[in-house]
Every structure is written in structure tokens, then in C-alpha cells.
Amino acid sequence: MIILSLQSGTSADGIDVAVVEAVTSGEALTPDLTLVSLWTRTLDWEPDLRSRILAYSDGEKLDAGAHTALTTDIGQGFATAARTAIAACGITPDLVVSHGQTVFHWVENGQALGTLQLGEPAWIAEATARPVLANLRAADIAAGGQGAPLMGLFDSAFFGPADDVASLNLGGIANLQILRPDSSALAFDTGPANVLIDASVADHTQGLHGFDRDGALAAEGTVNDAVLTALLQHPYLEQAAPKSTGRETFTLAVVRSAEEAAGVCLQLPDRVATLTRYTAITVANALRSAGPQVRTVVASGGGVRNPSLVRELADALAGDGVSLRTSDEVGIDPEFKESLLFAFLGFCSWHRIPVSLEQGIARVAGTFSPAPDGLTLPAPLRGISRLSLAAPPHTTGEHSAD
Template identity: 75%
Template sequence: MIIVSLQSGTSADGIDVAVVEATASGNPAAPDVALAPLLTRTVDWAPELQAQILAYADGAALDAGAHTALTTALGQGFAAAAAAAITECGAVPDLVVSHGQTVFHWVEEGRARGTLQLGEPAWIAEAAGCPVLSNLRAADIAAGGQGAPLMGLFDAAFFDPAARTATLNLGGIANLQILRGDGSALAFDTGPANVLLDAAVAEQTGGALGFDLDGKLAAAGTVHDGVLAALLEHPFLQRPAPKSTGRETFTLAGVLAAEETAGVRLDLPDRLATLTRYTAATVAAALRSHGPEVRTVVASGGGVRNPGLLRELSAALTPDGVSLRTSDELGLNPDFKESLLFAFLGFCSWHRIPVSLNRGTARIAGVLSPGPLGFTLPAPLNGIGSLTMIAPSTRRTQC
């Protein structure tokens, strides 16, 4: 089947679009699944729309009308991105999976209570001419789970469970998936990845810059140990896994409070150097506590494009005998691994395969919005046997 994957991360830097061909072979009841990316790209949000997204996610008040206008504009943006990709590929999609744009992830006393992703799916269904799977996290939350991170579903199916491997996704928030010998994964958020770095750059430059290109500003700075120690006292870091969080938990206000505790006000390079080490230190501490047997961490997400962050991570992991790799070494594009996750999740839900995020309570993820001609579900599957990737040179179809 042909699946279009759409998502915009917590940094709201654009719509990640992937057109993926999923093929099944072997046991008809629990087949081996292979994914072949036919097209991947990122479509930037218009600057004014990106500013609205980030303002809302950071606590700006919107009345019902403004909220409706925003989720409509986002749905139309996702719809346009999907339609353009479908036209370019000439592939007829069976399903669009839209994760949407997260603006809030509600956690109280360590338990997820709700989550909000914007982007009205009806616009996407109309433009793509096929059903849309959205609201992917809610069923797990209603069943008592965290609703995040979802990456463990993909990694548990893709990686060898005996390899003593963990995966790390460095988006706005960092999440870690510790792969277990029984084929499951302990997946949880560890704390900030890029969200504080990006916010610090945007604030200090008046929005002229949105991120620290190649980590150059951080490389010119010096880590302030006192501020780092204050940051490491954040209560989220003390909670046991599994746990989840969002950009509303890690804010510049918290960084300024840590600087006040340390009695300093850092310039931008020193602040970025300290925040970069903060991400590395929180990841290493989480792995040390929950996956001491792990010997390799495979990283993906936008953070792998920051060589300074990778250096800090490697330095933090090395004393524990852990090596750091990036997912492109395994044939998984770091920028679009989440897109493949959502395509895989769409395959599972389309075939009514329940998935479990940690608690052992499996649910079918997402809500289906019909396309103009409705939809007919295939016969349900009992599960999948394995998950593999088809390399670009061996794709049956390519845009």
C-alpha cells in the first residue's frame, strides 16, 4: 500500500512529508513488512504561521475562533503538502497518516492526561482523495499510557532485540528507546534536545535566527557549571520512566531561573554551550539509570545535524562504554525516521493491529477520517513478523 506521512515537530520548523510504499510478504496473518520511501522532503511553514504555532505552544491565549482558524490553516498546509507530494510521485495513496502539530502535551503528577495536535484532517482527506489517520496518541493515553514517545514501536520492530542497542531521537524534546531482549522497548522522554537551544537563539536574535547552525555559537561558548547544576534539578528529570513531556515543561523562563540561582546572566554562546551539555547529560543519565546494559546508541532527528551536540553526547556516553552512531549508518535518514514511524503506525492501524507503548495495554492508534469515496478496511492482521527498509536503489517505484 502507498502511505503518505505528515508531521511537524515541536520546533514547528516545517512539515515533514514522506510518500512510503509498504509491502507485506510471508505469513499472511503476521507478514514481514518492508517500507520503501518514494519521496521525502520538508515544506517550510510560512513565517507568520510558524510564529502563531510557537506562540500558542508557549502559552499565548487563543479564543475559540482563533483556535479554529489556526487548526484550519494547519490542516490546509498539511493538505497542500500532501497533494503536491502525491502529484509529484504519481502514486495513488491508500492512506495519509497525519501526526499534526503538537501544541500541548498535558502531564500531571507523572501521568499523561491529554495531548493536543492541530491540523484538521478533513482538509487533508479532501486534497489527498483518501482516508486520513490522525489523533495518534489519544488511545494510549486513555488506556493509561503516556501517548509518547511513539518511536519505540518502530524501533522494537526494526532493530535486533539482542544487540544491546538504544535509539535516541533528537527533536525539540529528546526521547530514548531502550530495546529489550523480548522484542519490546522502554521508550520515554529524557528532557530537552533542541527546544531550549532554538528558543535561546530566537530570543537573543529577535527572531532573525531560529537555530544554532552547526552548533557554531555554542562552540564559541563555555559551559557554566553552576547553571548546569541548577538545570539538572528540574523535577521532570527525577521522575521514573516511562514518562513524557513537551516544550511547555522546558522553557527559557526555566533557563533564566537557573542562571538567577547561579548568580549569573550568560551571553548567548555560553548559554548555548551550557544547554548543549544539559541535553547530553540528561540523555546519559537516563540511559545509565534505565539501560546500563546498552552498548550502542543510534541517534536520529534534527539534532544529529549539530556536530557540537553529537560531540557532547559522545563524551557523556563514552565513560559508560557506550558508542554513539547516527541512523543514516543503518539506512535510516535521520531527518525522516519519524516519518517512517508514522507510515508504519498507519500500516498497523489500517490492518487493525493494536500497539503498546510500554504498559502492555495494546490499542489501535488513531482516528480515521474518510476520503471523498469513503473507505473499506482490509482483513485484520494478527501482527507483523519483521520490519525492514528497502534501499533507494532497489525501490520498485521512485518519484
């Protein structure tokens, strides 16, 4: 089957689109699954819409009408991205999977109580004439899980049994997946990856720039140890795994409070250098607490394109004898790993395969919006035996500047 995957991360720096072929082989009811990336691209959000997304995510109050307009506009943005992909690659999908745009992840006392991803999927179904799977996190939360991070589902299937490997995704928020010998994973958010860096750059440049391109600001700046110490007092960092969070927990107010506690107001390069090390230390500390046996971390996400962040991470992990690799070394494009994750979830839900983020909780993820001519699901499967990736004869991948 052909699956079109749509997602925009917590940084809202673009819509990642991937057209993926899911090929099965072997046992009919528990097949081996191979995912083949046929076409990938990151499409920019319309600037005003991106500004509205980030403002709402950062706490701006919207009435019901404005909220409705925002989720409609986001849904139409995803629909346009899906149409663009279909026209560009000439392949019509069997299913579209839309993660939507996360604007809030509700956690109290360590328990996830709800999550909100905007982008009305009916617009995508209407634009593509294909069924759409969306609302991927809610079932797990309703069953008592965290609903995040979802990457543990992909890594458990791809890497299989392990006792010394973890994966790390560096989006707006950083999440770790510590693999286990039983092919499950302990998956949790460690704290910020790029979200505070991006917000600081955007704030300083009044939105002209949105991230530390090539880690240049961090390389120019000097880490302020007093501010770093204050940042490391954040209460989320003390919570035991599994746990989840979002950009609403790590805002610029956190940074300003740390600078106030240290009695300084940092220039942008020094702030970015400090926040870059903050990400590295929080990841290393989380890994030490939850997976002391890990010796290799495989990193993906936009953060691996930041040499300063990668260098800080490698240094922080090396102190515990842990080596850092990037996912392209194991055949996964770091910027489109999440796209493969959502294609994988789409295959599972299409075939009614329950997925489990935590031991004891397994649910079929997401809800379907039918195509205009209806929805017909295939016979269910019991599960998959193995997940692998393969490249097509000619791979087309394009990325935006962000």
C-alpha cells in the first residue's frame, strides 16, 4: 500500500511530507514490513499562519471562532501539502496519515490528561479523495498512557531486541527511546531540544530568523554556568520516566527566570550557547538515570543538522562512555524519521494492529476520516514480525531552507 505522511513538529518550521510504500512479505497474518520512501519534501508554512500557530502554542488566548479558524487553516495547509506531493510524484496514496500540529500537551502531576493537535483532517480527505488517519495520540492517553513520544513504536520494531542502544529525536522537544531485550522501549521526553534556542533567536530577531543556522551562534557564544545551573533546576527534569512534555512547559519565561536568578541578561550568542549545552546535559542526565547500560545513542531530527548541538551532545555522552551516531548511519534520513514513524502507524491502524507505548497498554492509534466515496478497511492483521527500510531505485528528496 501507499501511505502519504504529513507532520509538523513543535517548532512548526514546516510540513514534512513523505510518500511511502509499505511492502509485506512472509507470514500472511504477521508479515515482515518494509517501508520504501518514494518522495520526501519539507514545505514551508505560510508565514502569517506559522506566527498564529506559535502564538497559540505559546499561550495566546483564542475564542472559539479564532480557534476554529486556526484548525481550519492548518487543515487546509496540510491539504495543500498533500495535493502538492501527489502532483509532484505522480503517485496516489491509499491512505493519508496526518499527525497535525501540536499546540498543547496537557500533563499534571506526571500524568498526561489530554493533547491537542490542530488541522481538521476532513479538508485533507476532501482534497485528496483518500481516507485520512489523524488524532494519533488520544487513545493511548485515554487508556492511561502518556501519548508521547511515539517514536518508541518505530524504534522497537526497527531495531528489535537490544540492551545497550537508545535513539534520540531532536525536534523542538528531545525524546529518548531506550531499547529493551524484549523488543519494547522505554520512551520519554527529556526536555527541550531546539525549542528554547529557536524561540530565543526568533525573539531577538523579531521573527526574521527562527533557528541557529549551522550552530553558528552557539559556536560564537560562551556558556554562562550560573544560568545553566538555574535552568537545570526545572522541576520537569526531576520527574521519573516515562514522562512527556511540550513547548508550553519550556518557554522563554523559563530562560528569563534563569537569567534573573543568575543576575544577568545574556547576549544572544551566549544565551544560545548556554541553551545548546542545556539540551545536551539534560539528555545525558536523563539517559544516565533511565538507561545506564546504554553505550550507543542514534540521533535524528532537525537538531542533528546543528554541529554545535551535536558536538555538545557527543561530549556530554562521552563522559558516561556513550557514543553518539546519527540515524543516517543506519539508513534513516534524520529529517524524515518521524515521517516514517507516521507511515508505520498508518499501516498498523489500517490493519487494526494495536500499538503499545507502555507495557500493559495497547490500542489502535487514531481515528479515520473517510474519503468522499467512503472507507473500506482490509482484513485485520495480528501484527508484524519485523520492520525494515529500503530505498527505491531513484530517491527524490527535497528540503526547505528550514
